[in-house]
Every structure is written in C-alpha cells, then in structure tokens.
C-alpha cells in the first residue's frame with residue numbers, strides 16, 4: 001500500500017516538473033502552432049471545440065469569488081474578466097503563473113496568485129462562489145479523486161458552483177498523437193485517452 005502511495009507521489013512530482021519545463025510552449029500547443037500544428041480538418045475541429053467550451057463558460061457566468069485550480073498560463077483565467085469579482089488562481093508551476101500574470105496584467109480583474117501543489121494545498125472553507133478547473137481533472141490520480149472533490153466541496157459557499165472542462169472520452173487521431181511530445185502515462189496518473197487533448201491526459 002505504502003509503495004502505491006509513493007508511486008502516485010512520484011507521478012504527481014513528475015507531472016509538476018513536466019508543466020514547469022513546458023511553461024514556455026504551452027500556449028503554442030493550445031493554438032496549434034509549430035510542432036503542435038494539426039491538419040486543416042482537425043484544426044477546424046479543435047478551434048470549434050475550444051469556441052464551444054468558451055461559450056459554455058460565458059453562459060455559466062462565473063461571478064463572485066472564484067477559485068481557479070491549476071490555472072496554467074491564463075488561457076481560461078482571462079475569460080473570468082467581466083464576471084468574477086475576485087479570483088484566487090492556484091498552480092504548482094511558478095513559471096506558468098508568471099505567464100498568467102503577464103497575460104492578465106492589464107485586465108480589470110482582482111487576482112491573487114498562489115503557487116502550490118494541489119495535493120497538499122487546502123483552500124479556505126466556504127470561501128468561494130465558484131470553483132473552476134480546466135484540463136485538470138484528468139490529471140488527478142484515481143486514489144486522490146475523493147480527497148480532491150472533498151476539497152472542492154469544502155471550498156464552496158452554500159449554493160456555490162463548479163465549472164469543469166476536460167477532455168472527452170474517445171479516440172485521438174493518429175496524426176495528433178504523432179505530434180505529441182510525450183505519450184507515456186506516469187504510474188498512477190489517470191489517462192483520459194481523449195480528444196481534444198491527448199492520448200494521455202498531459203497536454
């Protein structure tokens with residue numbers, strides 16, 4: 001039992017290092033540039049899916065005090081502008097937080113950044129109207145899921161809401177897999193085997 005916990009801890013540490021190292025190229029992947037470019041049909045599908053997800057967030061209207069978990073470079077934080085009164089944006093990578101800070105620098109949004117490993121950090125209880133996480137749930141190992149959801153629940157005020165975007169189940173086009181920098185799934189990490197993100201859940 002102890003060794004499974006150690007393996008999962010190792011996978012979590014590896015995942016953090018992976019995103020720290022890739023902070024500078026994450027957005028390139030998101031906009032499918034350079035080595036992340038897709039063939040035209042897949043590219044159309046990708047941007048169609050992104051637009052749908054963005055519309056879903058706009059319709060959800062993340063108002064009040066918002067906690068964004070694994071905020072990344074701010075690709076979704078930016079959509080909180082015009083809705084949220086205050087945002088707490090948490091990520092384990094100081095590098096991606098720096099990109100997020102730069103992206104949101106001129107925005108009319110009150111943001112507090114926290115660098116923390118979400119598997120150790122505890123949100124303050126009943127403090128948020130909304131908890132949001134995009135492309136994060138698929139990174140939560142199975143044996144940490146219950147604890148993770150319990151943290152989300154305790155962070156929410158009564159009547160609080162959760163907004164989640166992640167990869168859908170389904171196949172990944174072979175061309176897309178070929179462009180992937182890393183296909184190995186860490187021991188203990190959940191695989192989403194999905195489109196649009198990847199053959200594994202790391203993107």
Ligand SMILES: C[S@@+](CC[C@H](N)C(=O)[O-])C[C@H]1O[C@@H](n2cnc3c(N)ncnc32)[C@H](O)[C@@H]1O
Nearest residue numbers: 016019070071072075091092093117118134135
């Ligand atoms: C796939 S990216 C998603 C980023 C952002 N939510 C988005 O949709 O653009 C996963 C993010 O999780 C962060 N992350 C990975 N492991 C983490 C951990 N244990 N605690 C906090 N953040 C973590 C990475 O630094 C990265 O920014």
